[in-house]
Amino acid sequence: MKHIIKALFFSSIILSLNGCGEGEQKAGIDPKIYTDSLFAVMKADRTNYTKLIIKRLGPAGADKIKPNEHWEDLPEGAPLPAQMFRAGAEAVTELTDKFTYSLQSTWPINSQNAPKTPMEKEGLEFIAANPGENFYGEEKLGDVTYFTAVYPDVAVSDACTICHNEHKDSPRTDFKVGEVMGGVVIRVPL
């Protein structure tokens, strides 16, 4: 009888533990949905900054601000859309370690923004070759495994293409509005 009670007791613990695990998994957000949602916010903000601020108030609009790579050194300087995006990414690292993101390109103006890891290279090649599709995978960097998602960064305005096509450090000078210029890489530690 004692053995039966013991067996029942331990079985219930094991079942309850399993139950907890399943419960946690069910309660958590699928990394893909998590990164898709983050990207939606990033894309919306990035597009709005480009169209509503840079295009509207910059030299092509009211000419009230000067979008410039060295904006901090100009009285009316404003960060370029890519810099604004990176400033957000850097600010996020001060707030949370639950995810990181970066803007990269196979044709970067600053070579530090070229893909570095094998998965970044694979992801950027995939989104360039498959317009409208995203790339997802897992990679280990240092001692941590990450869910890595790569989303296409599309030229939403001629403010993007003109600047990149005319920049002396740009390795590509024939970008057109609507084309993939690079990718947003979002990582979630697993």
Added chain:
Amino acid sequence: MNSKLIWSLWLLMTLAIGSYYAYSIFGGGDKTQLLIGESTYGHFQIEMACETCHSDPFGGPEVLQDACTKCHAEELKAALDSHPKNKFTDPRNANLLKIIDARYCISCHTEHQQEQTRAMGVTLPDDYCFHCHEELGDERPSHEGLPFDSCASAGCHNFHDNRALYEDFLVKHANQPWLLTKEHPPFINLNLPSVSAKIQKLAALSIEDIDATNMLNDKNYIAQDWLADKHSQAGINCSGCHNSSDNWIDKPDHHICAECHTLETKGFLSGKHGMRLAENLSQSLAPIKPRESNLNFQDDAANKQQKCTACHAAHTFDTSFAATEACLSCHNDEHSLAFEFSPHAQLENNNFAAENSRVTCATCHMPRELSEQHDKKLLFVQHNQNYNLRPNEKMIRSVCMNCHGLEFAINSLADPELIRNNFNGRPTKHVESIDWALKRIKEN
């Protein structure tokens, strides 16, 4: 018996040694024995206030990083730091961080390692740029084959402060003449208020207004000094600094000065002269004396404690004296001694420029800056020499380019002999950065 004695002696000695170190650490005893190595020139003054940096005995690099940023973050932000921590926190840099963990200051600036310490307090070999910028030669033909230990030593790049060195700035200021103006240097508007904006200027005082005649005794020269000084002209009576006779402060210190000269005091406490008096130290230290430094100082100044009044003598507060003579009363190195014969000093002697536009030691090492407080512009003298001292390219925009063209300034600061003789002549060095920047523009 012998064994018992030996064990007793061992126990006694262990307790004695343990007690000695415990007292050193926790009881306020002499901590010199705890130093693991000689401190850098930047920190030796405060090395006995150990807990200023080592605030938690069980903390890792984050504790030390907090200590670094507590004192240096503001300056790095103002310098538009080219390599801030948040440039390295993305996991994609994991492999690079294994080589140099650039998230932490101590990865490049390890303290108490004097034998490894190089220029700018860097404790890495000078070719550290290689680890991240290995492929630079492929991207920039002009840089192909350049040794990586020359990036920061040739007058072209700095790790943190590149405000005067970035490519667009070089192009914008290329082809400037060596001297931008033959008129008086275009300094900041000197008519702006120069004390804390919250202080209201009062009516000028006369000798009859002195409110501490009982404290003067027969020292009438003090009254005369005060009368000739700007403090009396600004309505600051004896009690303004010394308090009332009932609560008299015989020798007001920097806390009193800071009530009006807030920004000057802040800089003083952050710089080499006043860092021992800073509020954020873990224990109070005596002001630094020249003899405690390994720089070359005048013998008769060896014991001169560096307080506000070391340069601004009480009651006269002669800023003209403080700007040159006060410096030369202590500093005895070749650069300082050569000032008298330098073109900058000759300008002064020839009365070339108006009094407030003279070129003095302070013009370059404690320049005037603008600050905005309560929507008001405020002129102040930056008393923290570190803001533009090293690397010396930090001086280009805040000082040199007030009078000189960019190329002349870059070349001059890259010429050690010219610095030694206090810029007596033309630079013999030529930094090619502007040439290369212009060439790239032309090619594109």
